[in-house]
Amino acid sequence: MRYGMxxxxxxxxxxxxxxxxxxxxxxxxxxxxxxxxxxxxDGTYPNVSIELRSERCNHCAxxxxxxxxxxxxxxxEDGGIVLVEHSKCIxxxxxxxxxPYDARYSHPDGYVDKCTFCIHRVREGNNPACVSVCxxxxxxxxxxxxxxxxxxxxxxxxxxxxxAPEAGTKPQIFYLV
Amino acid sequence: MRxxxxxxxxxxxxxxxxxxIWHWQIPIYLxxxxxxxxxxxxxxxxxxxxxxxxxxxxxxxxxxxxxxxLVFGLFMLFLDLKHKLYFWQLYTTIRLESPMGWGAWVLxxxxxxxxxxxxxxxxxxxxxxxxxxxxxxxxxxxxxxxxLWIAWPMTIYAVILGIYTGILLSAFNxxxxxxTSILGPLFLVSGMSTAAAxxxxxSKDHKERKIMGRIDILLILIELFFIVHLLxxxxxxxxxxxxxxxxxxxxxxxxxxxxxxxxxxxxxxAILEIFELKGFKVPVYIPAILVLLGGLIFRFIIVxxxxxxxxxx
Ligand code: SF4
Ligand code: SF4
Numbered sequence: 001m002r003y004g005m006x007x008x009x010x011x012x013x014x015x016x017x018x019x020x021x022x023x024x025x026x027x028x029x030x031x032x033x034x035x036x037x038x039x040x041x042d043g044t045y046p047n048v049s050i051e052l053r054s055e056r057c058n059h060c061a062x063x064x065x066x067x068x069x070x071x072x073x074x075x076x077e078d079g080g081i082v083l084v085e086h087s088k089c090i091x092x093x094x095x096x097x098x099x100p101y102d103a104r105y106s107h108p109d110g111y112v113d114k115c116t117f118c119i120h121r122v123r124e125g126n127n128p129a130c131v132s133v134c135x136x137x138x139x140x141x142x143x144x145x146x147x148x149x150x151x152x153x154x155x156x157x158x159x160x161x162x163x164a165p166e167a168g169t170k171p172q173i174f175y176l177v
Numbered sequence: 178m179r180x181x182x183x184x185x186x187x188x189x190x191x192x193x194x195x196x197x198i199w200h201w202q203i204p205i206y207l208x209x210x211x212x213x214x215x216x217x218x219x220x221x222x223x224x225x226x227x228x229x230x231x232x233x234x235x236x237x238x239x240x241x242x243x244x245x246x247l248v249f250g251l252f253m254l255f256l257d258l259k260h261k262l263y264f265w266q267l268y269t270t271i272r273l274e275s276p277m278g279w280g281a282w283v284l285x286x287x288x289x290x291x292x293x294x295x296x297x298x299x300x301x302x303x304x305x306x307x308x309x310x311x312x313x314x315x316x317x318x319x320x321x322x323x324x325l326w327i328a329w330p331m332t333i334y335a336v337i338l339g340i341y342t343g344i345l346l347s348a349f350n351x352x353x354x355x356x357t358s359i360l361g362p363l364f365l366v367s368g369m370s371t372a373a374a375x376x377x378x379x380s381k382d383h384k385e386r387k388i389m390g391r392i393d394i395l396l397i398l399i400e401l402f403f404i405v406h407l408l409x410x411x412x413x414x415x416x417x418x419x420x421x422x423x424x425x426x427x428x429x430x431x432x433x434x435x436x437x438x439x440x441x442x443x444x445x446x447a448i449l450e451i452f453e454l455k456g457f458k459v460p461v462y463i464p465a466i467l468v469l470l471g472g473l474i475f476r477f478i479i480v481x482x483x484x485x486x487x488x489x490x
Contacts, residue, residue, distance in 0.1 A: 070275040100487065
């Protein structure tokens with residue numbers, strides 16, 4: 001089993017619903033976020049293109065954040081979900097420095113926090129909050145090892161990319177382009 | 178033209194643009210680690226070479242400072258932690274892949290070694306010192322007898338500690354400025370050079386100062402070479418690395434780096450030290466203080482600049 005996410009940059013309208021849904025679902029303290037939306041503008045007028053991307057932790061398969069954690073607080077859960085165990089985290093910040101996507105932040109309570117793929121919802125068979133709330137249904141969450149899953153189908157039929165693959169982390173979030 | 182904007186979330190003060198999680202504590206931690214490593218290295222190596230009588234300050238006096246430097250350094254690391262009450266978990270886990278983890282362990286090993294080492298010299302430096310208990314006296318004579326046995330592991334651990342201060346940073350491939358293997362040797366040499374400077378300041382023996390001055394000049398030259406090498410390596414690298422180097426070659430760290438680190442921290446004190454060797458009267462503490470300050474500023478700049486180099490945005 002290998003959880004991943006595919007996000008359709010052509011469907012995304014940049015409404016930031018996913019951001020708010022995550023903040024609500026996961027009690028993210030005010031002023032912080034676990035996911036965010038980026039708008040990339042390429043070209044010069046009148047030939048411009050815009051890409052909207054909802055970004056979050058890539059739950060990398062070769063994740064530097066897990067590797068550099070001195071206490072094992074950052075670890076892999078079933079399906080490759082990268083999680084921080086709050087009671088083991090000493091807040092040294094090494095993982096924040098190690099993440100090429102800057103997907104982590106220091107929670108005011110001291111530990112480091114980031115996207116969990118809403119593991120508590122996934123275990124109950126639901127989608128992560130961001131996926132279920134998206135008004136354009138532009139996100140697909142599922143098991144990349146299951147050949148019949150929707151996400152695998154989408155990835156088979158569409159062109160996609162991942163972010164900063166040159167960082168070598170094997171990110172598991174794919175952007176349909 | 179390419180422009181990347183945050184539509185949501187990230188453009189808030191707590192996250193962007195300042196994701197920098199390491200502040201002043203880490204550079205001080207690295208600086209103290211470097212000085213301590215340098216002193217222990219010199220002390221160990223001169224003992225092994227049988228020069229401990231000629232190099233009194235290097236071998237016997239300066240190491241007395243090391244336990245304090247190391248404990249203070251560990252305290253800095255502690256201050257850096259955001260979840261302080263969970264600190265002990267650093268020492269209930271062994272994770273060799275984590276530089277933060279094995280660095281904490283290296284410190285845990287070298288601190289007691291440095292305490293034993295200085296304990297064996299306390300009475301020589303402070304003749305009035307009394308260990309009070311017989312068991313401590315026996316222990317002391319045992320330490321003195323086996324000094325050479327301690328010197329070897331201490332010298333090796335000192336090198337590991339010195340390199341570690343660079344590896345802590347170079348292990349992060351997410352920060353292109355840090356992600357170069359030259360950082361380990363560079364921090365080691367810089368740490369040794371600051372240690373030599375400190376010893377020169379402490380020493381009253383002209384001959385010893387002259388030897389350490391020569392060593393310091395050599396170390397400064399190696400350091401300059403490494404810095405050129407570092408920047409050239411970046412310029413020959415990927416886009417992210419070229420951007421990292423440009424912070425020092427025209428970017429916002431150019432002036433502080435070349436003024437305080439390269440010129441005032443390395444070239445100028447080296448010139449002063451050369452003058453002194455040639456017999457001119459130069460107050461010893463001027464080049465020494467410059468080298469120490471340069472080393473400290475160097476670490477501040479590298480830690481700060483590294484955190485703003487990244488792959489995205
Ligand atoms: S995106 Fe960052 S935090 Fe998430 S797994 Fe990869 S390296 Fe770790
Ligand atoms: S901040 Fe916490 S999760 Fe991150 S590396 Fe340190 S101990 Fe591990």
